[in-house]
Structures are given as structure tokens and as C-alpha cells.
Amino acid sequence: MAIPPGAAPGPASLPADLTRVGPALPGRRPSPRASFLLRRSGRALVSLGVVVAATFLVVHLVPGDPVRAALGPSATPELVQRTRAELGLDKPALQQFADYLSGLLRGDLGISLRSHRPVSATLAERFPTTLTLAGLAFLVAALGAVPIGVATAVSAWGGRRRSLHSVVSWLLGGLIAIPNFLLAVGFIALFGITMNVLPVAGWGGAAEAVLPAAALAIGPMAYLARIVHVEMLAVLGTPYMTTARSKRLPARLLYLRHALPNMITAALASGGLILTGLVAGTVLIEAVFVIPGLGSTIVASITAKDYPMIQGVVLVYALLVLALNLLIDLALSGLDPRSSIMEG
């Protein structure tokens, strides 16, 4: 959770010499891009295994009898016994795991202890809301961070506007320090109550999405802007940027064509964690704005000890994170022709 703001090594320090990749199979040498993707996919598969095992195990890790805890002290022994059989908890552990896996493959995640509806049905209802919220926030964060980071880095490199630069840097630091749910509460007080211009609860229309998406996006945006700033400064100091300056290119080409592609890969490599954090951040934001998504579902089910539902939501969140990580890796391999980052 305490992510060191250290940046990934700048492009200049990366060993880009591909001869280092070492001896490959005689005759058929896999391209570094392919082997990078293979390695990362393998890691994603292992992660998937860990996630499935963890969601299965979580019920068994609860101290005491989870069924008794879920049904409360007033439940009759018969009801407890029946529910235990429903959940399959009376079978041997290995049998339970096998059942769990085959259920997953069929898309059967069990029945909610509270609503007595299939977990998968509830997930299908709620997932689009959470995905939309996270997607919107991602767009805001990315589209805000790149121009801010690039502009501050370019002005810092020339040594101009030092006071403006320090003001922006303090502002970004402050925005990073405020957790998203507090920002959300502040937004409600300011835009919903004092100014009364935007709705502060519910979900559906575009107006209802403004405050949640902004509250979720601003922290990650500030953090990403800092990463972009640092990476852009590193790129601006590289010899190839001196070469580009020696061609006296206009600023537009200098920054967009020569600096940006190199900066984006480096920033993406170190900013990936911020983007996945955005997915989890929906839990708190949904609670503040009373949005019926996965986040409010998991909070309600943890409180109610609705274990099948908890397993389902945790699984979906974890899969979303894994998918996002894989997407970032794909983007990295597509963006960087050197594939220098792919050696690690």
C-alpha cells in the first residue's frame, strides 16, 4: 500500500542490447516480445490459481463455524445442518475443492445465503456499474495525468516558471495525500449541498457519474502525473533528445514524437499499480455515493457473512485486476519496439 514513488529506470539506463537475451533453441529463436508475453501470461495463470485457491479457502479460514456465524445464534440446528449441506461443507475438503472448480467452469458460483438467488445473477447485474465507474475514472486519470505531467516536466526542464512548478507540485502532493472517500465526502458537501449543482447519490444518468468518477480519479491522476513528470524529465535528459534538439524540430514534434512514446512505456510500467488500485477504490466510492455495484455488494455481504456472495465478488475483483495487469503488459510490449523492459 505504501508504494515508493521511485520511478522505473529511465530509458537511458535500460540495457537495450538484445544480444543479451542469450542462446535460444537452435534454429528457432523466440522473439523477446513473444517470450515476454509468454512469461507474463504464465505469471497471470499462476496468479489465477492463487486467486481461486484463496477464494475457496476463505470460508475455511474463518475461525469457528462459518455457517453458524452466518445464520446467527437463533438459527435451529436443523437449518444449520441443511445450509451446511447446501454449501457442500459436509463433504471432504478435496471433494469440496473439486466441486468448487467444476462450478466455476460452469459459471455456477453458488446461491446467496441472504437473497437465495444465484450469486452469478447478482454479479451480472452489478458488474457493469462498477466497470463503468472504474473505466470512467481511468479515462479521467489518464487524460488528466499525461498533459499535467508533461507540461510540468517540460517547463521544469527549461528551468522556467519555477514558482508555478512548485505550486503544481504541492497541489499534486496534497491530492495524493487525501484518500478518495474523504475527497468524495468533500465533493458532496461542496457540489451537492453548498452549491447544489450535482446529484450526490444513486446511479444511472451522466450527472450522477460526475462526482463519483472525479473523486475516484483525482488521487490516481495526481500520482500518475508525478510519475509522468519524473519519467518525462528522464527522457528529456537522454542523448537522443539532444539529437532531436539538434535537428531544431518544432516543440510539437520534439515532445509528441520523440519524447512521448518513450515516456509512456516507462510511466505505464511504474503506474500499473495505480490503475489496478482504481478498481478496488470503487468499493469506497460506491459506499459514499450509494451506487449499486460490486463494491456495495461485497461490503453488505461481509457484514452479513454471506460467504458464497463474498467468494463471487472477490473472484470478480481479482479477475479484473489480473486482466488489467495483462492488458498493461500487452500495451507495453506493443508500444516499446526495443522490448528492453521485457527482459525483467
Next chain:
Amino acid sequence: MRSGFRQRLLSPQGIVTVVALCVLLLAVVFAPIVWGPAAALTAVADRGQGPSGAHPFGTDDLGRDVLARVLVATRLSVLLALGSTTIAIVGGTTLGVVATVLPRPVRRMVTALIDILLSFPWLLLTLFFSVIWGASASGAMLAVGFADVPTVARLTYTLASSVTGRDYVRAARIVGVGHAGVIVRHVLPNILPPLLVNTAAHASAALLSFAGLSFLGLGVQAPEFDWGRLLREGVARIYVNPMVALGPGIAIVLTGLILNSIGSLTGETASSALPPPRARARRRPGAPERAGSAAVVEAADLRVSFPGPDGGLVERVRGVSLTIAPGETVGIVGASGSGKSVTAMAIAGLLPGEAHVGAETLRFQDIDMTSPPTSAERGRLGLELAVIFQDPLTSLNPSLTIERQLTEVSEVHDGVPRKEARRRARDVLESVGITEPERRARQYPHELSGGMRQRAMLGMGLMGRPRLIIADEPTTALDVTVQRQVLRVLHEARRRTGSAILFISHDIALVSGFCDRVLVMKDGEIVEELAASGLAQAAHPYTRALVACVPHMTTDRSRPLPVIGDGDVAEEARA
């Protein structure tokens, strides 16, 4: 580091932090005693009031004073956060240190698992753990602590592995010190200081996480309350009185800031990576304005200084004057740090922002290089002044094809259409001796060999109409055979274009074979200027020393090569 810490402690930020920390600690110890009764006192008549003199933050739905409740909640909030931090630090350190002494296959599994856990956001991990331990204060403390264990474990593992690889630890192993002994005596003392420095940052994160969990209703349960719980109750009543929600929020943010600030005080890198001041290129007042001079380069009394480590300026070029005639090849030799590259970059106008450039005259053809070029001048500079750098790998943009990097000069400054620029690029690549120019043009720099990259670099300069090619140690990064080929290409380019060349090298033999005229630089000054054929007549002892360093057929190989040092080589050269 010690003195740096004291310095930071006495800075304005340090003083504010220490005072704020004292206030926080006082609140932790005394607030429940002083304001406890007020926080519990229900007054139905006063309920749901806005801020007033008697209740600065207003009252809640039972008429309790919100400010008093926020102050009282300090103790529980801070102690729970510290509890989580302790769990994270102890658990993470143990896991990280134990991982270093595990057998290799187990160790790889453990570190892989840590890395997988790290790829999940902390909130997801926290929620997962709070499923196990349930929605209670102690459960949330465990959940927040455990969710941070992977982060601490990774840091510990990295630090500890660097220690266990050191020679004195290996020596201890050889004399029979066991795993436990190595950990206690060698690993822990070395890794604890950097870990403890990070504690404040972890505590800050734990405080915010805890507030989040309590806010979700998964942490502290009524009737107890911490800041997160107060925030939860406040948001439900935010329409009645916004301060009920904002009060605890302010307390959380302020405490988080205090903890973060402690982190940056104890941390070793309080980096204020502020940029260098803006480049100041200025011409001496009263410098004679000479128009239409025939020389390609004319510099008089060129001085360049850079900000030094102590904040002052260090002069790296001290009054250099030189002239380069059209088509002439001029070499600058000198040891590293003699200012030869800085001189060349000043002529090209490519020094970084922090450099201070001053000169009586500094012009390229009729363009005054002491002031920023106009857009017309920029176009001419782009076409007529080419620069080749030492390391062609880092000097070519890794994410653009060779073709893209060649064509853009023609497209931008000459207005040549893309298609024609491409054709020209192929011709130029062929002229600098690149085989299969069609294929090579579409490749990226990393797909070319070192010699080919340098040829492409030269080709980039030849896309325009170079009047001057500045070659800054163009062959240093290449092996000897490739060096010769690149020099031949450079020579050929000069013959074809009639361009002047400013050739920079530390290799006097190379320069004398290639140039018409040689300038010898030392400590930012030109100490001697001679015709390349006249090296044997060099008068300056430094030049003679440089010449003496070049081994030749009659060099006595049983003796070590001379070293330029305290002037004794010069003596030897004279002898």
C-alpha cells in the same frame, strides 16, 4: 546523514512537524480524559445543530458535541493504526528475512507469492482478510496489518538479500555461524534502519486504510468510535450539518499528513528535485557586431559555466576563441573534462538549460548563437548544422524507425513531401555505406550494429545541406575496424558536401590523421593550435605529452606507457 536529519529537523517543515506530532500525542493521551464526558453527553434538545460557539462542529443526532467526539476518537484511531503497522512490520520483516535463508526452490515460491500478492491493490487484500476476521476493531486491525505484510516483506527481502551476499556474511558462514546467528548478528542490524525509516509512511497508510474500513462499517463498531466510524455516521447526516462528516475527515487528513511528514524527515532522500535555473545566454555589452563574415564558425572569448555542487558556478570553458573556415576540418583534442565537448555544444547551441553561456562573439555563419534563434534561423540550423554524438545507441530514439528519424529534418525544414523524403533517406543511407537501405530504413536502432547506427546518425546530418558537421567523439564507442570505416564515410561526406567538420576526440593520433588543424584544450582553455602536419613541432608541454602517449613502432614495450600527470611525461617527451 545524522547532520542532514538535524538540519531537516530545524527547517520550517521540521519544526511544524514536531509541534504537530506533540499536539497529536497530547490528544492521544489526554483527549479521552478531558473531552470523554462531553463526547458521551447526550442532549436531545441540542441534537442535529450546526456549528455554534458552544459546539464548534455542531452536534450529532443524539446532541453529542462533534468536536469532542473527534478529539476523543484520536486515541482509538491512532492506536489501531499503530497496531496494524506493528503487525505489518513484524510480520513482513519476519517473512522477508526467513525467505532469504530458505532453500532455493522454497524461496522462489515464497517470493513469487509475495509478488503476486503485491500485484493486488491493498484495499482488495484488506477486504479479503476482513472476511476472515470479521467486522470488528480487532479484526480490522489484523486485516489492515496483514494486507501490508507483502509490501514490507518484499522490501525486507530485497534489503536482506543484499546483506547475505556480502563477503563478511559468507565468511561468518564458513566459520560455522548458523542461519539464526547470521540473521541476528549480521542481517537485522543492517536492514533495520532503512525499515524503520519507512515505518511512518506505513503508519500513515494504515491510518487511512483503517479509516476506510471503519467507514465501510467493517472496522470499529458502535458504541465505540474512531474517525472512520464518525465519518460513516456523519455522511448519513451530511445534509443536516456538513461539519459532522467534514470534522472527522479533516482529522484523518491532518494526521496522515503529520505521519507522512515524519517519514520525509527521517527519510534519507528529502528530494526537492527542483530544476536548474533557466539558461542564460548573454552577449557581452559592447561586443562588435560583424555582419556577413565568411567563416562557418566564429567564437571569441567563449565562456561556459555550470552550477556547482555547492550552489556556485563552475567555469568549464574559459575564454575560448576559434574560427572555422568553410570546408575546413578542425580537430579539438584534450583529456576528459577539458571542455572540448562543452565548447562544441555551445557552438551548436545545444547546452542544457542550467548552462550559462557568455561570449564576445558566437556565431554559426551569420546566425548569432548567443540569442534564441528565430524560426527562420531554426530551419537553417536544422539543415546546415549536423551533430554526431559519441554513443549512437543512446543518441538515436529507440522508439522511432531509422527512416522516421532521417526524413523528419527534410519534411520539417525543407517542406519535402513524405514520399520524396523517404526516397532521399534511402539514397543517403546508401551513400553512408548501409547495405540494404530499404530494409534497414524500416528497422529500429536496436536492430542495427554499432557501426551501422553511427552511419545512420551521420546520414541524419546529411539529409540537410550541412555547412558544419560537429562530430563529438564519433568513434569512441566503436571498435577499431569500425572506427576506420566510419571515419572514411565522414571524410567522403565532407568531400561531397563541402561541409566543414569540427572533430572532437581525446585521441591525438586519430585527429592528426584526419584534420587540417588541431586545437589542444586543457582545463577549459585552448593551450595550443597547430597544423596537423606540425605535431612534431608542438611547443606546449601538454601537447608534447599527448603526442608522447601515442605508441609507435620504436616504443620500448618493456616500459609502461607514459601517463600525463605532473609534467614528468613532458620532460620525458623532451628528452
